[in-house]
Amino acid sequence: MASCFILFRLLFLLLFLSGSVVPIYSGGVGINYGQIANNLPSPSRVALLLESLNITRVKLYDADPNVLLAFSNSNVDFIVGLGNEYLQNMTDPIKAQNWIQQHLQTHLPQTKVTCITVGNEVFNSNDTQLMSYLLPAMQTVYHALVNLGLDKQVTVTSAHSLNILANSYPPSSGSFRQDLAEYIQPLLNFHSQINSPFLINAYPYFAYKYNPSEVSLDYVLFQPNQGLTDPNTNLKYDNMLYAQIDAVYSAIKAMGHTDIEVRVSETGWPSKGDTDEAGATPQNAGLYNGNLLQRIQEKQGTPAKPSVPVDVYVFALFNEDLKPGPTSERNYGLFYPDGTPVYNIGLQGYLPELTYSSASKINVLSVLSVVIYVMVGLTCA
Numbered sequence: 001m002a003s004c005f006i007l008f009r010l011l012f013l014l015l016f017l018s019g020s021v022v023p024i025y026s027g028g029v030g031i032n033y034g035q036i037a038n039n040l041p042s043p044s045r046v047a048l049l050l051e052s053l054n055i056t057r058v059k060l061y062d063a064d065p066n067v068l069l070a071f072s073n074s075n076v077d078f079i080v081g082l083g084n085e086y087l088q089n090m091t092d093p094i095k096a097q098n099w100i101q102q103h104l105q106t107h108l109p110q111t112k113v114t115c116i117t118v119g120n121e122v123f124n125s126n127d128t129q130l131m132s133y134l135l136p137a138m139q140t141v142y143h144a145l146v147n148l149g150l151d152k153q154v155t156v157t158s159a160h161s162l163n164i165l166a167n168s169y170p171p172s173s174g175s176f177r178q179d180l181a182e183y184i185q186p187l188l189n190f191h192s193q194i195n196s197p198f199l200i201n202a203y204p205y206f207a208y209k210y211n212p213s214e215v216s217l218d219y220v221l222f223q224p225n226q227g228l229t230d231p232n233t234n235l236k237y238d239n240m241l242y243a244q245i246d247a248v249y250s251a252i253k254a255m256g257h258t259d260i261e262v263r264v265s266e267t268g269w270p271s272k273g274d275t276d277e278a279g280a281t282p283q284n285a286g287l288y289n290g291n292l293l294q295r296i297q298e299k300q301g302t303p304a305k306p307s308v309p310v311d312v313y314v315f316a317l318f319n320e321d322l323k324p325g326p327t328s329e330r331n332y333g334l335f336y337p338d339g340t341p342v343y344n345i346g347l348q349g350y351l352p353e354l355t356y357s358s359a360s361k362i363n364v365l366s367v368l369s370v371v372i373y374v375m376v377g378l379t380c381a
């Protein structure tokens with residue numbers, strides 16, 4: 001079996017080199033590569049899968065050296081993560097600089113890392129000490145990047161849960177929770193100062209799950225629907241994700257900033273859930289992610305920011321079998337660990353299609369690939 005795998009990998013590489021693999025257009029979507037699982041393919045196989053999918057933007061929750069190494073000399077652009085457990089140490093300039101040198105600089109420039117998220121959903125933690133470390137940690141990491149001459153190529157930000165909003169509808173009335181204002185105001189000032197985006201993890205799925213009788217499924221799934229009109233702006237919303245993004249823009253504006261871009265560091269829909277998790281089906285997940293991909297390809301902006309294409313990292317690349325919590329948590333993946341799609345939205349990785357430009361220009365590598373393919377077929381049958 002192992003030798004079959006190596007042969008298939010070689011075959012794919014040859015097909016790719018020969019230009020016979022035609023990547024499916026995935027138009028600039030990013031993907032979260034979570035690894036809370038014990039059955040995922042190796043990072044080098046994942047690199048081939050993503051190459052075959054033409055996905056070139058990946059977000060990690062850590063700075064896994066195996067992943068960063070496997071993607072060296074690829075055209076994939078990474079966001080790496082500093083977990084919440086690092087925040088306290090990152091307020092120390094020496095430790096911050098050491099971390100960047102050890103975990104980031106060793107991989108540059110072979111692997112493209114363009115962003116560090118410092119902490120994930122810190123304001124969802126209920127831990128005010130952790131909250132108080134966030135901005136100092138971001139500032140210290142930023143200054144370490146400046147010292148190392150990396151601040152122009154690597155930006156510093158953090159990712160937030162939408163629970164930081166006190167109000168999200170209508171979008172023009174979006175506001176942050178009052179108890180978080182003391183943290184968020186200086187945080188926004190810093191984003192503005194270093195020109196870095198504000199990231200949110202936005203899941204219309206949760207709104208539907210907790211209120212399936214009130215929330216329109218078509219509205220959350222980007223399906224045709226009547227939409228909702230914001231009474232203050234008269235802007236019409238045909239989906240909840242865009243309303244959530246604009247609510248965050250409004251909340252930021254209410255704190256005096258119109259110069260900070262909002263991006264979506266996570267969004268997605270589970271293909272499976274417990275009996276009390278309404279809507280978690282492969283059909284709905286396929287509609288959500290498929291429709292979202294389409295809109296990203298069209299470079300759509302939100303009603304309040306029509307000229308700023310929504311910037312999204314889908315959650316997630318794989319189903320992650322070791323994630324705790326309800327069944328849905330382990331079923332957000334677009335792919336099973338064996339690389340097959342969980343549902344069909346046209347993202348078929350690893351299925352090379354042979355194309356010959358003309359009979360007289362048959363590519364030697366393609367022919368070789370076909371020969372190997374037949375050999376593999378015979379050996380592995």
Ligand SMILES: *[C@@H]1O[C@H](CO)[C@@H](O)[C@H](O)[C@H]1NC(C)=O
Nearest residue numbers: 022023024025026027028054
């Ligand atoms: C691959 O993606 C890039 C940008 O994401 C796009 O410009 C390019 O056309 C895509 N290639 C194919 C073959 O779909």
Ligand SMILES: *[C@@H]1O[C@H](CO)[C@@H](O)[C@H](O)[C@H]1NC(C)=O
Nearest residue numbers: 084085086087088089090095
């Ligand atoms: C924080 O720093 C201390 C002292 O150097 C070290 O023992 C600890 O492992 C660090 N914590 C993390 C999460 O790296």
Ligand SMILES: *[C@@H]1O[C@H](CO)[C@@H](O)[C@H](O)[C@H]1NC(C)=O
Nearest residue numbers: 123124125126127128163179
């Ligand atoms: C912590 O969170 C829980 C809900 O998760 C909430 O009921 C509780 O009031 C919070 N505690 C504090 C100290 O904020």
